[in-house]
Amino acid sequence: MTADDRGSDGDGSSAPAADPPVVLKLGGSVITEKDRPETVDDAALAAATDAVAAALDHGSVDRLVVVHGGGSFGHHHASEHGVSTTEGTHDADAVMDVHDAMVRLNRAVLSSLHDRGVPAVPVHPLSLSARPEGTGGDLDLPLSSTATLLGEGFVPVLHGDGVATAGEGVTVVSGDELVVELAAGLEADRVGVCSTVPGVLDAEGSVIPSIDSLESVAEALGASDATDVSGGMAAKVEELLALDAPASVFGPDGLEAFLRGDAPGTRID
Numbered sequence: 001m002t003a004d005d006r007g008s009d010g011d012g013s014s015a016p017a018a019d020p021p022v023v024l025k026l027g028g029s030v031i032t033e034k035d036r037p038e039t040v041d042d043a044a045l046a047a048a049t050d051a052v053a054a055a056l057d058h059g060s061v062d063r064l065v066v067v068h069g070g071g072s073f074g075h076h077h078a079s080e081h082g083v084s085t086t087e088g089t090h091d092a093d094a095v096m097d098v099h100d101a102m103v104r105l106n107r108a109v110l111s112s113l114h115d116r117g118v119p120a121v122p123v124h125p126l127s128l129s130a131r132p133e134g135t136g137g138d139l140d141l142p143l144s145s146t147a148t149l150l151g152e153g154f155v156p157v158l159h160g161d162g163v164a165t166a167g168e169g170v171t172v173v174s175g176d177e178l179v180v181e182l183a184a185g186l187e188a189d190r191v192g193v194c195s196t197v198p199g200v201l202d203a204e205g206s207v208i209p210s211i212d213s214l215e216s217v218a219e220a221l222g223a224s225d226a227t228d229v230s231g232g233m234a235a236k237v238e239e240l241l242a243l244d245a246p247a248s249v250f251g252p253d254g255l256e257a258f259l260r261g262d263a264p265g266t267r268i269d
């Protein structure tokens with residue numbers, strides 16, 4: 001497993017302008033069993049990383065940033081400590097419980113990608129990111145390490161995490177917020193959010209093909225069915241609407257199609 005095939009040629013010669021990356025979020029509810037603390041859904045993770053490896057091998061995706069959510073790792077510990085995207089903690093043990101759980105899940109994702117020859121490397125938001133103006137303010141996520149890793153042919157893998165927050169100590173940053181920052185800062189080509197549902201569902205349970213404003217779908221949107229400290233589907237749609245790049249929300253069955261360049265599930269413009 002090496003980044004050489006995908007990255008700069010390493011001899012200092014100038015490379016052609018790089019393709020804009022694709023940003024993919026693997027929902028915690030997909031890759032873990034969200035109702036059983038710290039349980040990876042091995043079959044679902046394997047299916048997702050098979051699809052990622054195939055897309056990189058076939059060249060349908062050239063540059064890829066992966067973000068994963070918390071599932072039964074981060075959300076479980078955050079909820080036990082009363083920590084969320086808006087409620088913080090100054091207790092270092094609580095911060096470590098949440099962060100260590102996310103690092104354990106990150107290791108499982110990395111290892112599944114490595115088994116398939118994907119040159120994936122971790123980027124841990126707790127060490128990089130901040131909300132310098134408190135919970136209502138913008139998220140600061142320096143992208144130099146992720147962009148440079150991408151340029152060198154790696155697949156950076158970020159995850160929902162704790163984040164330093166002025167006035168609150170450490171709060172939670174969701175994978176959905178990271179996806180938005182990454183997509184905007186790296187000028188992503190497109191964004192995919194793979195969750196357990198086949199898309200954003202209307203009041204009758206049918207997939208809404210496209211969304212261009214929050215008002216049009218606000219009634220159908222709810223939080224998550226499982227323990228979730230970051231707002232579930234409503235927060236996801238709100239984040240993705242703020243993006244310039246086209247985004248798709250789809251279920252595991254749509255992942256291959258998304259990586260092929262299609263827009264399965266719900267498209268959010």
Ligand SMILES: Nc1ncnc2c1ncn2[C@@H]1O[C@H](COP(=O)(O)OP(=O)(O)OP(=O)(O)O)[C@@H](O)[C@H]1O
Nearest residue numbers: 027028029069070071195201220222224225232233
């Ligand atoms: N209108 C809706 N359409 C689809 N899902 C909805 C809707 N309203 C609420 N939901 C809930 O949102 C959930 C998806 O959000 P959730 O944050 O749990 O997923 P995830 O991103 O895969 O997980 P994680 O936050 O752990 O990464 C669905 O499982 C469903 O319970």
Ligand SMILES: C=C(C)CCOP(=O)(O)O
Nearest residue numbers: 069070074160174175230
């Ligand atoms: C609970 C933690 C630490 C991560 C939340 O990330 P998300 O699952 O993408 O909302």
